[in-house]
Amino acid sequence: MTKPAVVWSPRYACDIGAHVFPITKYGLVHQRLLAEGWIAPGQTLEPPPPTRELLAAAHDGGYLDDLDALRWTPRTMRAEMPLTREIVDAFALGASGTTLAAREAMARGVAVHVGGGLHHAYAGHAEGFCYLNDLAVAARAMQREGLASRIAIVDLDVHQGNGTASIFADDPDVFTLSLHQERNYPSPKEPGDLDVGLDDGTDDRSYLAALAPALERVWAHGPRLVLYQAGADPFEQDVLGGLSLTFAGLEARDRAVIDGCRERGIAVVTTLGGGYARRIEDTVRIHATTCRCALEAASR
Ligand SMILES: [Zn+2]
Numbered sequence: 251m252t253k254p255a256v257v258w259s260p261r262y263a264c265d266i267g268a269h270v271f272p273i274t275k276y277g278l279v280h281q282r283l284l285a286e287g288w289i290a291p292g293q294t295l296e297p298p299p300p301t302r303e304l305l306a307a308a309h310d311g312g313y314l315d316d317l318d319a320l321r322w323t324p325r326t327m328r329a330e331m332p333l334t335r336e337i338v339d340a341f342a343l344g345a346s347g348t349t350l351a352a353r354e355a356m357a358r359g360v361a362v363h364v365g366g367g368l369h370h371a372y373a374g375h376a377e378g379f380c381y382l383n384d385l386a387v388a389a390r391a392m393q394r395e396g397l398a399s400r401i402a403i404v405d406l407d408v409h410q411g412n413g414t415a416s417i418f419a420d421d422p423d424v425f426t427l428s429l430h431q432e433r434n435y436p437s438p439k440e441p442g443d444l445d446v447g448l449d450d451g452t453d454d455r456s457y458l459a460a461l462a463p464a465l466e467r468v469w470a471h472g473p474r475l476v477l478y479q480a481g482a483d484p485f486e487q488d489v490l491g492g493l494s495l496t497f498a499g500l501e502a503r504d505r506a507v508i509d510g511c512r513e514r515g516i517a518v519v520t521t522l523g524g525g526y527a528r529r530i531e532d533t534v535r536i537h538a539t540t541c542r543c544a545l546e547a548a549s550r
Contacts, residue, residue, distance in 0.1 A: 254548035255354030256280075256289050256541075257347045258364035259296045264340035266331055270490065270526055271379050278534045279522070279541065280364045286538075288545050294364075295354070299339070300346035300387070307390035308383055308417055310374040317342075317381060329376035341368065341381045348384035348521055349391045352475060355517040356397040360508075360548035362541045367479040367523030369411035370436065377413060378435060385477050385521065386417040389424055392475060398517070399423050402473040404465070404507055405442075407481025407523040408491035409435050414479075415442030425471040427464055429457075431484075431492050443471075450492045454499030457484065461503060465510055475517045478507050482525030482536035490526040500536050504543040512547045520544045 262276040283289045305314055313325045317338050326333055348366040355361035369385060370378030385403050392398040402425040403418070405411035410430040418424040425443045432447030439445060444467050446460050468476070483491040485500060495503070504520075511518035520540050525533035 253293065254358055254360040254362060254545055255351060256283070256294045256362045256364065257297060257351045257354070258294050259343055259347065261343055262340055262365050264336045266337060269331070272525065272530045272533060275522070275525065275530060275534055275537065276365050278530070279537045282534060282538045283541055288542050295350060297343055297346040297350045300342050300349070304349060304391060305342065305345060305382060305387060307394060308373060308386035313374045325375040329379065329381055331379055331381070338381060344368065345382045345384040345387040348388040348477070348519065351519045352388040352392050352477065353395070353397065355519045356392065356475060359512070359517055360544050361519045362544045363519060363521045364541065366521035367407065367481060369405055369407060369414045369479055369523065370409070372413045373417050378409070380413060383413050383417060385414050385479060388477060388519070389418070393423070398474040400471065400473045401475045401477065402427065402468045402471055403477045403479065404468060405429070405479040406484065406503060406507070407479055408483040408488065408493055409481070409524060410439045410445065411442065411479060412436045412440035415440040425468060425473065427468055429461060429464055434492060448493060451494050453494045454496055454502065457493065457495055457499060458502055458506065461506055465506060469510065469514060473516055475519070476507070476511050478518060478520045479523045480504060480520055480537070480540040481523030482527065482533045485527055485532065485536055487527045487529070487532055488525070489528060490524070497536065497539070501539050501543065504540045508543050508547045512550070518544065
């Protein structure tokens, strides 16, 4: 049995100034997995810097030119993030990270990316803390490399995966599921293959009851690979989310996706997505639990 790949880079922790996005979480999640013995020293793979060709499979050339030149334009200005070389490079590296994790998952069955999930980035513009859509970049890379044609993106962030839905609107091979809080950013939503808008305050039970039939639709698509955006922001203590999931509910969510893939022989990659709990240690705990669920599932 092969060990699952874990992908991460210390360079994900770029300087974004004072910001609601807890950029240190990537390193903290990785550290926690190491400290708890879920991953061994030396097990982590660092992604290479992405090529232009890799990013261009999901993003428009003009937009990539703006990012390269750090130009403040209508395409870059909606990120709600500073526009610096370090930040663009860090998120580009994250797109390479999800791609590496996808490639590893196709070989080993499971891969964990301690990063990624930047689902609000469109082909041609930044949005909602997201410059580059790592999920889309990875999916397109797997298609181009001939590793997987039928793919599903399972997006369980509290916010709808609008960029991802838009990028794959005309691709029948990539199924996009988003289960999110209806009355939250983005507005309007971008129609994906399956959108489930949840009421404010949705609890564990109602959430899991909505997730089960949605996952049935994912399985019916027949994907070889699932890219899982495991946002931590459906958590009841999240400052940007209005759902009421507990730690246990979020773990049950993770297991439904990851174990569901494993039972069906579908390769699965976990990515982190959003997470803005009042206490950063709660966000870190939720993300680390997703990673642990994937690592445990791989060892069964
Ligand atoms: Zn979010």
